[in-house]
Every structure is written in C-alpha cells, then in structure tokens.
Amino acid sequence: xxxxxxxxxxxxxxxxxxxxxxxxxxxxxxxxxxxxxxxxxxxxxxxxxxxxxxxxxxxxxxxxxxxxxxxxxxxxxxxxxxxxxxxxxxxxxxxxxxxxxxxxxxxxxxxxxxxxxxxxxxxxxxxxxxxxxxxxxxxxxxxxxxxxxxxxxxxxxxxxxxxxxxxxxxxxxxxxxxxxxxxxxxxxxxxxxxxxxxxxxxxxxxxxxxxxxxxxxxxxxxxxxxxxxxxxxxxxxxxxxxxxxxxxxxxxxxxxxxxxxxxxxxxxxxxxxxxxxxxxxxxxxxxxxxxxxxxxxxxxxxxxxxxxxxxxxxxxxxxxxxxxxxxxxxxxx
Amino acid sequence: xxxxxxxxxxxxxxxxxxxxxxxxxxxxxxxxxxxxxxxxxxxxxxxxxxxxxxxxxxxxxxxxxxxxxxxxxxxxxxxxxxxxxxxxxxxxxxxxxxxxxxxxxxxxxxxxxxxxxxxxxxxxxxxxxxxxxxxxxxxxxxxxxxxxxxxxxxxxxxxxxxxxxxxxxxxxxxxxxxxxxxxxxxxxxxxxxxxxxxxxxxxxxxxxxxxxxxxxxxxxxxxxxxxxxxxxxxxxxxxxxxxxxxxxxxxxxxxxxxxxxxxxxxxxxx
Ligand SMILES: Cc1cc2nc3c(=O)[nH]c(=O)nc-3n(C[C@H](O)[C@H](O)[C@H](O)COP(=O)(O)OP(=O)(O)OC[C@H]3O[C@@H](n4cnc5c(N)ncnc54)[C@H](O)[C@@H]3O)c2cc1C
Ligand SMILES: Nc1ncnc2c1ncn2[C@@H]1O[C@H](COP(=O)(O)O)[C@@H](O)[C@H]1O
Numbered sequence: 001x002x003x004x005x006x007x008x009x010x011x012x013x014x015x016x017x018x019x020x021x022x023x024x025x026x027x028x029x030x031x032x033x034x035x036x037x038x039x040x041x042x043x044x045x046x047x048x049x050x051x052x053x054x055x056x057x058x059x060x061x062x063x064x065x066x067x068x069x070x071x072x073x074x075x076x077x078x079x080x081x082x083x084x085x086x087x088x089x090x091x092x093x094x095x096x097x098x099x100x101x102x103x104x105x106x107x108x109x110x111x112x113x114x115x116x117x118x119x120x121x122x123x124x125x126x127x128x129x130x131x132x133x134x135x136x137x138x139x140x141x142x143x144x145x146x147x148x149x150x151x152x153x154x155x156x157x158x159x160x161x162x163x164x165x166x167x168x169x170x171x172x173x174x175x176x177x178x179x180x181x182x183x184x185x186x187x188x189x190x191x192x193x194x195x196x197x198x199x200x201x202x203x204x205x206x207x208x209x210x211x212x213x214x215x216x217x218x219x220x221x222x223x224x225x226x227x228x229x230x231x232x233x234x235x236x237x238x239x240x241x242x243x244x245x246x247x248x249x250x251x252x253x254x255x256x257x258x259x260x261x262x263x264x265x266x267x268x269x270x271x272x273x274x275x276x277x278x279x280x281x282x283x284x285x286x287x288x289x290x291x292x293x294x295x296x297x298x299x300x301x302x303x304x305x306x307x308x309x310x311x312x313x314x315x316x317x318x319x320x321x322x323x324x325x326x327x328x329x330x331x332x333x
Numbered sequence: 334x335x336x337x338x339x340x341x342x343x344x345x346x347x348x349x350x351x352x353x354x355x356x357x358x359x360x361x362x363x364x365x366x367x368x369x370x371x372x373x374x375x376x377x378x379x380x381x382x383x384x385x386x387x388x389x390x391x392x393x394x395x396x397x398x399x400x401x402x403x404x405x406x407x408x409x410x411x412x413x414x415x416x417x418x419x420x421x422x423x424x425x426x427x428x429x430x431x432x433x434x435x436x437x438x439x440x441x442x443x444x445x446x447x448x449x450x451x452x453x454x455x456x457x458x459x460x461x462x463x464x465x466x467x468x469x470x471x472x473x474x475x476x477x478x479x480x481x482x483x484x485x486x487x488x489x490x491x492x493x494x495x496x497x498x499x500x501x502x503x504x505x506x507x508x509x510x511x512x513x514x515x516x517x518x519x520x521x522x523x524x525x526x527x528x529x530x531x532x533x534x535x536x537x538x539x540x541x542x543x544x545x546x547x548x549x550x551x552x553x554x555x556x557x558x559x560x561x562x563x564x565x566x567x568x569x570x571x572x573x574x575x576x577x578x579x580x581x582x583x584x585x586x587x588x589x590x591x592x593x594x595x596x597x598x599x600x601x602x603x
Contacts (some may be wrong), residue, residue: 012501073499075466075476100499104478107466111431116561119461134565140458145570153561191475192512195494196505203501211602235602260460267600270593278570285573289600291593303575307596309589311581320590327594327603 003036003092006155007059008082010101011042011050012073018167018208019097021057023160025168026124027095028058030133033126036092037061043081045071048178055176058168062176063089067183073101074192077185079108085181086113091155093133095124098159106159116150118158122263122282123147124165132156142259142282162207163265163286204238204254211237212266214257214284217244218273218294218313225251227317228272234324240264240284242274258283272313276301334387334510336378337441338411338451339434339468340371342395342402343458367402370453370516375409377483377521378451382410385488390415390441394422394433400539407534408526415441419543421550424557431467432554438472440548448491450513454479465515474511481519 005027010017020040027038039061040054051062065081082105086094094109096102098120110117123136123145132149133156139146150156206212213232215224225239232239240262241255257264259279269287274280276292276299284290285304292305293313302308309316344363367375378389391406393399394417403414417437425433438447450472452465462478469476481503482496491510496503498517526534544550553559581589597603 017500075478079470100479103462104466104476107427107461107463108470108476110463111428111467111470114428114561116426116428117461117463118562119459119463138570139567142570144567146567147565148562149565150562191508192477193507194504195507197502198505199502211597235597237602260457268596268602282570289596291596297578297580302578304573305578306576307592308575308578309581309592310578311586311589315581315586316589316593319586320593323590323594324597324603 003031003034004089005031005034005036005038005093006091006095007038007040008094008096008102008105009040009042009050009054010097010099011044011047014044014047014050016050016053017097017099017101017162019099019102019160019162020054022162022165022167023095023097024054024057024059026160026165027093028168030093030124030126031060033128034092034131039063039091041082041085043070043078043183045069051178055174055178056170056172058171058174060176062178063181064178065181065183067185069183069185069187069190072194072197074190074194075104075108076190076192077183078105079112080185081181081183082109083112084184086155088181094155094157096157096159098161102159106157110157113155115153115155115157116148118148118150121158121160122164124158124160133158138259138282142278161263163263204252206238206240206255206257206262206264209238209264210267211235211270212240212257212264212268212284212287213237213270213272214240214242214274215245215251215272216242216274216280217248218275219245219250220273222248222250224273227321231270231317231321231324234321234328237266240269242277242280271301271305272317274301275299276304334381334385334449335445335447336381336387336389336449336451337438337447338371338374338378338389338391338406339438339464340375340391340393340402340406341368341453341456341458342366342393342399343368343456365398365401367405368453368456368458370455370457370518372523373518373520374451374453374516375406375411376523377516378411379409379524380521381449381485385485388412388445390447392417392434392437392441394418394425394430396423403539404534404537407537408530409523410530414537414539415542416539417542421544421552421555424560425555426560426562427461427463427467428561429555429557429559430464431471432559433550434464435468435471436548436550437542438468446511448510450474450511452513452515454515454517462515465513469513472513474513475508476513476515477506477508478515479517480514481517483514483520
C-alpha cells in the first residue's frame with residue numbers, strides 16, 4: 001500500500017483555516033517523494049462542501065466524518081474521530097495547523113497513538129535516505145533551529161505554523177473519492193458542553209495581512225500605536241508589535257509577531273522602533289520586503305531589512321502618512 | 334475539592350545566550366524560574382482554596398534543583414509537593430513526560446481522587462503545549478486548553494464553567510469535574526504570600542519519587558528511551574542578506590519618505 005500523507009482540515013462553520021490548504025499543498029510534495037498519496041480528513045457537521053474544496057486543493061482522497069456532534073470543535077469527539085481513522089488506515093504522516101484547534105487536538109491524538117509529535121514546525125522535508133520526515137522548528141526562543149525526526153513510530157506528526165508554506169492553486173475540476181466514516185459517539189457521551197460563545201469584535205488576521213506596520217519599544221508610549229494604526233488603515237493592512245510593546249501594555253497580545261506570537265508573510269513589513277531580536281525575526285523574516293526605521297544603526301533588524309532607515313520614527317511617520325494621503329487623493333481623482 | 338497542579342521549572346529564556354562559535358546554549362548564570370503560565374495555574378488553585386477550601390498537590394518532574402519550584406508552590410498554599418526525579422526520566426519528550434506525570438497522578442489519586450488538574454498552557458522553554466493534553470488522555474479526563482476563566486457554579490454537583498480562548502472569540506464551556514485545564518495568564522493573578530506560608534515554604538522538603546519507588550515505572554517508557562522523537566540536527570538560523578541602509582540625517586526626511594513610498598508602489602500596495 002502507498003504511504004499516506006494526511007492533513008487534518010480545520011474548519012469553523014464550514015469556513016476552512018487556510019493553513020489546512022497550505023499543508024495540503026506541502027503534503028502533495030511530500031507524498032511525491034515517498035511515492036505516496038496526499039489525503040485530507042474533514043470532520044464537522046454538514047461539511048461535504050469542505051470535502052470537495054479539499055479535493056480542489058489537491059487531496060487525492062478525503063475521509064469525511066459528518067455528524068451533528070461535530071457541529072463545533074471539541075477535543076473529545078474530534079480526537080476520537082481522527083484517532084479511529086489513524087487506527088484504521090495507518091497513515092505515514094499526519095499534519096495539523098499550529099492553531100489553537102490544531103495544538104489542542106494534536107497532543108491528544110499523538111498520546112493515544114503513542115507516537116511522537118513536533119510542535120510549531122516551520123520546515124518539513126523527507127530525508128532522501130531513510131525516508132523519514134524531518135521536522136524543523138525554532139528552539140530556545142529562536143536562537144537555534146532544531147530538526148526533529150520520529151524514526152520508529154507512525155504516524156509522524158507535527159503541527160505547522162500558518163504561512164510556512166504557500167497556498168496551492170485551487171483546481172475545481174479535480175476529481176477524487178470521498179470516503180464517509182462514522183464517528184460512533186453520541187452527544188450524551190461527550191462531557192464538555194458549549195453553552196455560549198462570545199465572538200471577538202475584530203478578528204486580527206495578521207498572518208494573512210499584505211502589509212504590516214509594526215511597532216516596538218522604540219515607540220516609547222502607547223499613543224505611538226495610534227499613528228501606526230492610521231498608517232496601517234491607509235494601506236489596507238494591519239498593525240503588528242514586538243513583545244516588548246505587548247509587555248508594556250501598549251497593545252494586545254494578538255498583535256505580537258515572533259516566536260511566541262504570529263508568523264507573518266506580508267508583501268511589506270514596516271518595523272518601526274523594533275531592534276530585531278531573533279525571537280522577533282523568526283516571525284517576520286519571510287516577508288517579501290522589510291523596511292526598518294531605527295535610531296540605532298547597529299540594531300540587528302538592519303541585518304535583514306531590504307530598506308533600512310537610520311532615524312527617528314516620529315520624524316518619518318507623520319510626513320509619510322501625509323504623503324500617502326496625497327497619493328490616495330490623486331488615485332481617486 | 335482536591336486539586337492537582339503540574340508545574341515545570343524552566344530557564345528564564347529572556348536571558349539565554351548562544352555561543353556563536355559552537356552554536357550551543359550558554360547555560361551558566363541563566364536563572365531558573367517556575368514556568369510563567371504555571372504560576373497562574375498555581376494562583377488559580379490558591380484562589381479556589383481560599384474561596385471554597387481545597388487540598389492542593391503540586392508535582393514537577395525535573396532535576397533535584399527543581400525542588401526550588403516546589404518551594405515556591407508552597408507559598409501559593411500547596412499542601413503536598415512531589416518531585417519526580419531520576420536520571421532515567423531525563424531526556425523525555427512530551428510523550429514520555431506525559432506518561433511519567435500521569436502514572437504519578439494515578440498513584441496519588443488512590444488516596445483521594447482529584448477533581449481538578451491544572452497545567453500551564455505551555456512551557457516557555459519548548460513552547461509545545463502538548464503535555465497537558467497528553468496527561469488528560471492518559472487519565473481519561475476531559476481536556477480544556479487555553480482557559481482564561483473558571484467559575485464553580487454548583488459545588489455539590491461539581492459543575493464548573495470554563496472560558497476558553499479560541500481564534501475567533503471566547504467559548505463558554507460547562508463540564509462536571511474532574512477536568513484537566515491548561516491555563517492562560519488571565520485565569521488568576523498570583524496573590525501576595527501570607528507570612529506563615531513563606532516560612533513553611535522555606536522549611537519544605539518535597540517528597541521524591543524515582544523510577545522504582547513508590548511507582549515501579551516501565552523503564553522503556555521513560556526518558557530518552559520512551560521518547561519517539563529524536564533531535565536530528567541543531568543549527569543557528571541563517572540571516573537573509575540586508576539591503577540598503579541609509580541615514581535619515583544624510584538623505585533628509587523627504588527623501589526617506591519617498592523611498593518608502595517607492596517600495597509601496599513597487600509592491601502594488603499604493
Ligand atoms: C522565549 C522568548 C520568546 C520571545 N518571543 C518574542 C516574540 O514572539 N516576539 C517578539 O517581538 N519578541 C519576543 N521575545 C523578546 C525579544 O527577545 C525582544 O526582547 C523583543 O523583541 C524586543 O522588542 P523591541 O525590539 O520592541 O525592543 P528593544 O529591543 O528595546 O528595541 C527598541 C528599538 O527601538 C529603537 N528606537 C528607540 N527610539 C526610537 C525612535 N524614536 N525611532 C526609531 N527607533 C527607535 C531602539 O534603537 C531599539 O533598537 C521573546 C523572548 C524570549 C526569551
Ligand atoms: N517536567 C514537567 N513537570 C511537571 N509539569 C510539566 C512538565 N513539563 C510540562 N509540564 C506541564 O505541562 C505544561 C505544558 O508544557 P509543554 O507541553 O512542555 O509546553 C506546563 O505548563 C506544565 O504545567
């Protein structure tokens with residue numbers, strides 16, 4: 001039998017987290033090297049459309065568990081579903097997004113299957129000799145990179161950061177089989193009940209922003225972020241922050257970029273008053289273009305900036321905002 | 334209520350330095366702390382004890398020096414502290430760690446079953462967030478990760494409400510104890526230690542469990558042997574090469590602004 005490279009497709013009310021498709025794209029590459037197949041697991045309620053979408057993103061087969069118990073994500077039934085599938089089909093590799101859902105789920109699955117799990121991976125490749133999966137992740141705050149293998153247990157499992165791999169192109173004409181499986185759990189057997197859900201006013205979508213205007217301790221005060229927000233809004237982007245700015249209480253944790261924050265991949269990343277510590281860099285160094293403004297010419301951010309400006313951010317920001325407003329004005333006229 | 338808290342002693346990673354020549358960690362002089370999320374787990378246990386009365390057991394797996402972390406736990410009102418320490422435990426990945434902790438918890442639960450298991454959402458040295466979910470599986474208790482609030486709604490029926498942070502909002506979950514919760518910072522703030530507990534903490538000698546006593550562990554499931562994952566290679570990340578560095582004092586503000594605008598246009602943003 002061909003080795004199976006599996007991706008858990010994470011969806012909320014039928015809306016799929018893009019990291020699942022990014023992983024499906026990568027799974028296709030890994031499968032090729034293993035002479036195997038890339039397959040998707042879709043769990044949820046009334047999610048057949050998600051299964052079809054998975055095929056258009058490259059799944060060679062989809063396993064679908066469609067059950068009212070899976071209406072919204074809960075650890076117990078979702079873990080049970082995936083564990084049963086793994087026991088039945090014995091995949092070689094199982095990949096999940098390093099999202100709150102993926103990380104909640106992966107630890108439970110790996111423990112039940114008594115296999116290894118590598119968290120928060122930023123690189124995947126197949127060892128040409130042993131055919132093992134090499135999973136690379138930053139360790140010790142990003143100071144070093146560690147490659148992890150799981151040679152004697154299957155599946156080889158990891159959670160992978162969003163934006164690590166590119167989104168594959170969608171091909172709606174692709175055809176593949178959908179295999180329906182039973183969950184075999186009744187609502188009465190599930191111990192955790194959701195009684196309410198308080199949605200966030202604004203979901204910060206940093207990982208997928210095209211422009212990020214990020215500020216660090218160099219802003220000096222919370223109000224600095226209002227300038228950054230204005231600029232980000234003008235550019236149709238998002239605000240980002242270093243941990244120092246978050247720790248100072250100037251901005252919420254969800255805006256944090258880096259090792260313990262988000263990994264981003266915008267077209268342009270503006271780093272304003274950010275020194276560029278390694279833990280920050282691991283989260284943003286894959287931006288297409290990095291602009292840094294910092295008063296200290298020795299700041300490590302300049303080692304990775306495509307355009308480095310040594311100077312005071314407060315000198316540059318207001319005229320920059322003015323200039324962009326003018327540009328926008330011309331654009332409309 | 335019978336509460337178990339699992340804490341880990343970690344190097345204060347803010348102070349970590351890498352030897353640029355060897356690419357290895359400089360451990361000398363790096364202070365150890367209780368993993369920050371575990372401090373909030375301890376704070377929650379302490380709060381519940383003050384509100385409802387509780388017996389708090391705290392365990393940690395680590396080298397002998399992890400005893401210090403347990404002393405800190407006593408300051409939070411821990412009634413019993415246990416150190417799982419043995420060379421055979423060393424080198425454990427999350428699978429072996431969850432086995433070692435879960436077996437100890439099962440052993441301790443023989444005396445009196447636990448109602449609540451509190452873990453940190455993740456340990457800052459590895460950031461894996463896998464040990465809590467692993468232990469929940471091994472104990473067969475329901476798991477709630479990323480918890481930011483816990484309320485006891487019915488003490489008799491042992492019903493609790495837990496708020497859990499997700500990517501799109503906060504889930505309000507109801508569950509009957511026992512449950513294993515991994516705690517985020519918002520769950521509770523550390524209290525000031527009253528003096529008697531500080532004195533008690535200083536005098537505390539934790540109970541030590543090793544690989545044979547009081548639990549005859551399965552050797553092959555411990556430490557490096559019991560860990561399916563292996564470190565294949567360790568290296569220092571490559572820096573991508575830098576572009577132009579210009580001094581605003583030399584080129585002037587308007588030129589600097591123009592440079593930025595040019596990039597934004599070139600990249601299709603403006
Ligand atoms: C385990 C671990 C995980 C971490 N995770 C993260 C993470 O996810 N994300 C993260 O960002 N950090 C993280 N850190 C922290 C990281 O090590 C740095 O401490 C942090 O990134 C520094 O933030 P900063 O650059 O804003 O502050 P600083 O390092 O203090 O830099 C401020 C910069 O602003 C410049 N500046 C000052 N005034 C001005 C001005 N007027 N105009 C222009 N420039 C000015 C200064 O020259 C300086 O370079 C982590 C650390 C550890 C140990
Ligand atoms: N060696 C250990 N001893 C006790 N508890 C631990 C240990 N390692 C991890 N934990 C617990 O598991 C949580 C998550 O750790 P981790 O999975 O390593 O990120 C921590 O916050 C602790 O509550």
